[in-house]
Amino acid sequence: MSEESPADELPEYAERVLEVAELIPPGRVMTYGDIAEWLEEGGPRQVGRVMALYGGAVPWWRVVRYDGALLPGHELRALDHYRAEGTPLRDATRSSQGHMPRLDMKRARWDGEERAEQ
Secondary structure, three states, rough: OOEEEOOHHHOOHHHHHHHHHHHHOOOOOOEHHHHHHHOOOOOOOOHHHHHHHHHOOOOHHHEEEOOOOOOOHHHHHHHHHHHOOOEEEEEEEEOOEEEEEOOOHHEEEEOOOOOOOO
């Protein structure tokens, strides 16, 4: 039996999700569903849960909702990253978040075409 506590170990699925998040190039994004599809396991909610629990150490702002809305509670920090990386944005629209831009998903979405051969 291992001396390591299960709480100290990152679940294997979480490791895989975080590895994909690290592959997304600056200025590009993938949706929660895109990552689940890439991994051929889980779904958007499972990926979202992993990002909520463990995503702080990876470029979390590159993993987004399918509609391009900024993550509630993290809009300003994410927006700073998007602007610094040149991520395509759409004009601000009035929403429950005030006047916040959205990601231009047609231009920002990354489909993994630059995926390294392993």
